[in-house]
Every structure is written in C-alpha cells, then in structure tokens.
Amino acid sequence: xSGVTQTPKHLIxxxxxxxxxxxxxxxxxxxxxWYQQSLDQGLQFLIQYYNGEERAxxxxxxxxxxxxxxxLHSELNLSSLELGDSALYFCASSPSGGGSFRDYTFGSGxxxxxx
Amino acid sequence: AQSVTxxxxxxxxxxxxxxxxxxxxxxxxxxxxxxxxxxPGQGLQLLLKYFSGDTLVxxxxxxxxxxxxxxxxxxxxxxxxxxxxxxxxxxxxxxENQGGKLIFGQGTELSVKP
Numbered sequence: 001x002s003g004v005t006q007t008p009k010h011l012i013x014x015x016x017x018x019x020x021x022x023x024x025x026x027x028x029x030x031x032x033x034w035y036q037q038s039l040d041q042g043l044q045f046l047i048q049y050y051n052g053e054e055r056a057x058x059x060x061x062x063x064x065x066x067x068x069x070x071x072l073h074s075e076l077n078l079s080s081l082e083l084g085d086s087a088l089y090f091c092a093s094s095p096s097g098g099g100s101f102r103d104y105t106f107g108s109g110x111x112x113x114x115x
Numbered sequence: 116a117q118s119v120t121x122x123x124x125x126x127x128x129x130x131x132x133x134x135x136x137x138x139x140x141x142x143x144x145x146x147x148x149x150x151x152x153x154x155p156g157q158g159l160q161l162l163l164k165y166f167s168g169d170t171l172v173x174x175x176x177x178x179x180x181x182x183x184x185x186x187x188x189x190x191x192x193x194x195x196x197x198x199x200x201x202x203x204x205x206x207x208x209x210x211e212n213q214g215g216k217l218i219f220g221q222g223t224e225l226s227v228k229p
Contacts, residue, residue, distance in 0.1 A: 101149075
C-alpha cells in the first residue's frame with residue numbers, strides 16, 4: 001500500500017456520460033498529480049494541484065477538470081466521455097509543490113472503460 | 116522541452132541472461148531520473164531513482180541504472196533476469212523548473228523466455 005488511495009478501481013460507463021475519479025494523497029502530502037495512461041498517448045501528465053490551487057497543467061482536455069478540496073483529496077471530472085477516453089488514470093502525491101521528487105508516490109490507478 | 120526516449124518497444128531475453136533497457140532524455144540541466152515497472156493491469160512500482168551523486172544507482176529486485184551525462188542516458192540493467200521480471204518498464208524525468216510533473220518514455224515491454 002503506497003498510501004495514495006484511488007477510487008473506484010474500475011469504472012465502466014457509456015459515451016457522453018460524466019464520471020468523477022477520486023484520489024486521497026498520502027498523509028502529509030500537499031500536492032496531487034493526475035496522469036492518464038492510454039494505448040495511444042502513453043503515460044502523460046494531466047494536472048497538478050498544490051494545497052488547493054492549480055499549480056501546473058499538461059495535456060488535459062477541456063472536457064476534463066480537477067479540483068483539490070480542503071482535506072487535500074482531489075477529484076478528476078471527465079465529461080462528455082468518448083471511447084478514446086478509456087484509459088488508466090493515475091494519481092500521485094508529494095509533500096511539496098514541485099521541483100522535489102524525493103517522496104513522489106503513485107496510487108494504483110482507476111481503469112476507465114467507455115463503451 | 117523535456118523528453119524521454121526509450122528506443123526499444125519490445126525486448127525478449129532468456130531467463131538468466133543479462134538485461135539492459137535504454138533510456139535517453141532531453142533536458143538542459145541535471146534532471147531527476149526514474150525507472151518504474153508495471154505488470155499487466157497493475158500500477159507503477161518505483162524501481163530506482165537518481166537525483167545527484169553517485170551515477171550508479173541501485174534499486175529493488177536487483178536492478179541498477181547508470182546516469183551518463185555525456186550521453187544523456189539512464190540505462191537500466193540487471194545481471195540475471197527472472198521470469199517474474201516480465202513487465203513493462205518506464206523511464207521518466209522530472210524537471211525542477213516544471214513543477215512536480217514527470218515526463219515518461221513510451222515504455223519497453225520485456226518478455227522472458229524460459
């Protein structure tokens with residue numbers, strides 16, 4: 001157990017729907033990062049939140065959004081889902097806002113299947 | 116922009132043979148370098164990481180990697196492969212001026228022949 005908790009582990013939904021993926025960071029970590037792993041794009045960074053604020057943005061679609069709550073858990077919202085959004089979504093956490101990778105920890109991921 | 120290249124998409128080695136997986140990165144300063152392993156349907160497990168200091172890094176499961184600045188490489192090695200090492204391996208780079216994001220290579224799938 002890495003200490004980073006992602007729920008649900010698996011999610012199957014239809015095209016056009018909206019889903020929410022949840023991530024609870026390791027205790028004491030202030031940053032949460034979201035990554036998408038798909039067959040087409042590989043593993044790519046989506047977005048980072050630090051202590052409730054957006055810190056960095058990657059290749060995140062406009063249909064996707066995220067937020068980090070006061071208790072530091074984060075949610076990734078995916079809307080108007082398309083077949084191509086089927087992927088493994090990872091969350092990672094770290095103690096600081098960036099530039100220090102010493103305690104960077106990944107969760108086990110949420111597998112999203114869009115049918 | 117930072118990038119990571121893993122030239123080999125798929126490698127097959129015999130059990131007991133040595134292994135080297137290649138990784139080249141593009142980054143202006145000294146990067147933070149990582150190797151992760153992923154078994155089918157599983158999450159990412161950190162094998163080892165390099166931040167500074169000794170350029171030969173030891174990791175878990177008998178893996179090691181060597182940072183070569185002149186070649187912008189961080190190749191992963193193991194002297195004797197076990198069947199359980201069959202998995203996908205990802206090299207990643209973290210850039211200090213890019214916040215906390217990691218940039219991953221496309222991965223190398225390792226198959227092990229009995």
